[in-house]
Amino acid sequence: MTPQELRHNRLPSDYREMCNIRGPLVNWEILRGTPPYVEAYRLTVNVRSIIGPGPNYRDRHVIDLELPPDYPLGSAPVATMVSDPVVFHPNWWRHKHWCYGTWVYTEGLGHYVIRMIRTLQYDPVITNVTSAANREANDWYVEHRYETFLPCDTQLLPDPTRSKFEIQAPVKRKFEVLR
Numbered sequence: 001m002t003p004q005e006l007r008h009n010r011l012p013s014d015y016r017e018m019c020n021i022r023g024p025l026v027n028w029e030i031l032r033g034t035p036p037y038v039e040a041y042r043l044t045v046n047v048r049s050i051i052g053p054g055p056n057y058r059d060r061h062v063i064d065l066e067l068p069p070d071y072p073l074g075s076a077p078v079a080t081m082v083s084d085p086v087v088f089h090p091n092w093w094r095h096k097h098w099c100y101g102t103w104v105y106t107e108g109l110g111h112y113v114i115r116m117i118r119t120l121q122y123d124p125v126i127t128n129v130t131s132a133a134n135r136e137a138n139d140w141y142v143e144h145r146y147e148t149f150l151p152c153d154t155q156l157l158p159d160p161t162r163s164k165f166e167i168q169a170p171v172k173r174k175f176e177v178l179r
Contacts (some may be wrong), residue, residue, distance in 0.1 A: 003073050010072050012036035017110025017160035025155060026117065031064065041065040042082070043113065048086045048153040049120040053140045055149060058083065060121060063098075065113065076103035079116050090138035091119045091128055099133035110160025121153040 001009075015036035022028060025047060042065045050109035051058045062082040068075040079098040081087065086096045093099055098116050107115075118126050124145065132138035144150065 001135050003070065005075060007071060010039075011038065011067075014038070014067075014109035017108045018074075019112070020160050020163050021110045021113060021158040023158055025157065026113065028065075039067045045117055045120060047117060047155060050089065050122065050152050051085050053136075053143075055088075055152070057152065058087075061087065063075050063108075063116075072105040076100055077109060077112055079113075087120060088134070088137045088140070089119055089122065089127070090132040090134055090141050091126075092137070093133040099128075099131070100129070101128055108160060114157050114160060118156055121155075122151040124151065151158075 011033075015038050017039065018028060018038070025045065027044045028041045028044075030038050031042050033039040033097070041064070043060045043061075043065055045063060046059060047061070048057055048059050049061060050056065061084070064080045064082055066078040066080070069076065071077060073117075081092065081096040086092055086094060091099045091101070098119065100112070100116070115126060122141070127141065127145075129138055129142055141150075
């Protein structure tokens with residue numbers, strides 16, 4: 001399969017994941033492309049995040065998400081904070097790009113977005129202090145990471161693999177008989 005064929009097959013799957021995460025916490029509009037072949041999104045993310053060392057907070061973030069021409073094999077999506085100021089986080093560059101860590105091309109776009117949102121929440125599981133994009137935010141985080149205000153948002157995030165409109169079968173519990 002050529003890189004162009006892979007991209008052509010991948011974009012509809014990514015679009016489905018993006019539809020699955022759309023709701024009160026994550027909304028988006030298409031900046032470029034026609035569904036299901038969307039190449040750029042503008043996200044509105046409604047989670048509480050820290051924008052300064054006070055800590056100072058913001059509850060709404062606008063982020064552009066661009067899929068480069070060589071996505072997914074050659075390049076990761078590019079997430080750029082549109083809101084000012086950029087979040088004050090070790091894994092967000094001061095020039096407003098998200099430092100995503102390692103790109104694995106098999107990670108779907110919805111999963112990538114949820115991982116990014118977890119940084120906005122200051123999720124300690126994925127906040128990477130060993131490879132900081134923002135050294136000042138990293139030093140502040142290391143000093144305060146055990147404070148009660150972190151993580152700064154604990155809302156449950158949507159699952160990119162499940163549509164909120166799916167009818168789910170009852171779950172069978174141990175020793176329970178479903179009728």
